[in-house]
């Protein structure tokens with residue numbers, strides 16, 4: 001299942017366009033706009049697995065850089081500072097990456 005099947009192409013387009021400017025990314029607003037909060041756990045897991053490109057079970061820094069592209073291929077990359085902020089918000093146990101549980105928490109907090 002693809003991101004557009006889970007979240008809808010229109011939602012994704014709007015959310016990605018809203019944060020097109022470098023440095024403007026706000027994960028809470030993005031998660032709200034893209035409708036992630038309204039998804040069930042199974043759908044959240046699918047989204048997580050798409051973002052976890054190498055299927056390591058974690059979203060690492062490199063994958064966070066490509067976070068927006070996980071939703072839309074032509075989206076921009078996140079800046080180093082945006083990655084740092086997103087990681088800081090999502091990495092609850094401080095291991096430098098975001099696991100599936102942490103991803104669910106990040107969505108729940110948004």
Ligand SMILES: [Ca+2]
Pocket residue numbers: 052053054055056057058059060063
């Ligand atoms: Ca990974």
